[in-house]
Amino acid sequence: MTTGKCYTTAELAEIFRRVGFGEVTNTPTTAGYSIVVARKPE
Numbered sequence: 001m002t003t004g005k006c007y008t009t010a011e012l013a014e015i016f017r018r019v020g021f022g023e024v025t026n027t028p029t030t031a032g033y034s035i036v037v038a039r040k041p042e
């Protein structure tokens with residue numbers, strides 16, 4: 001990974017899935033920012 005890079009939701013989802021996370025969601029907030037949540041299966 002490169003410090004300071006902006007990642008798409010698809011890129012982040014792939015990174016999270018490679019390390020064992022499942023569902024990945026993206027929720028827009030304000031000023032062009034968003035929150036990405038990844039859930040790890042139990």
